[in-house]
Amino acid sequence: MTETHATIPPGAPVFPPGRYGRRRQPGRRRPLLTVLLVVVSVxxxxxxxxRLYRQYGDPAYDAQVITYTDITDNQVVVDFRVNLPEGGSAVCLLRARDNAGAEVAREEVPVTAAEGQRQVTVRHRLTTTARPFIGEVVRCRPPA
Structure with a gap:
């Protein structure tokens, strides 16, 4: 004679008691741990x-080097254009590097746009400690 249990759904396998070891109960859910992991990840x-936004800046403060000229043993003149919010201001970090890529000058230059103006062209002379090979704008950011 076969046994029919009221708690086992039809079609589910019936195992003889004690033959295959103890059956595991379904794992206990841990919603607190899941929520904590989500909060930490966010x-x-x-x-x-x-951090990346602060490091690479606001795209509204975009700078382009137009040219670098008048290269001597102790200077380079950098002409650059800065896109600013209308009538805004910025602080741009300029640097000069030598042939080996070593930095020979670094300076922060304030830039201010006139009312209604979004682009400013600036010419700045960097005094260097050795003969520069290139003058460049590293980044521009809003003034502190």
Missing amino acids: AALTAVSV
């Missing part, structure tokens, strides 16, 4: 995003 991604 916080970490937010921190990375903020």
Whole structure:
């Protein structure tokens, strides 16, 4: 004679008691751990995003080197254009490097746009410690 249990759904296999060891209960859910992991992940991604935004700046403060000229043993003149918010201002970091790529000058230059103006062209002379090979704008950011 076969046994029919009221708690076993039809079609489910019936195992003889004690023959295959103890059956495991379904795992206990841990919603607190899941929520904690999600919160930590979101916080970490937010921190990375903020750091990258601060490092690479606001696209509204975009700078382009037009030319670098008057290269001597102790100077280079850098002409550059900065896109700013209308009537805004920025601080641009300029540097000069020698043939080996070593930095021979670094200076922050304030740039201010006139009312209604979005692009400013600036000419700045960098005094260097050795003969420069190139003058460049590293980045522009809003003034502190």
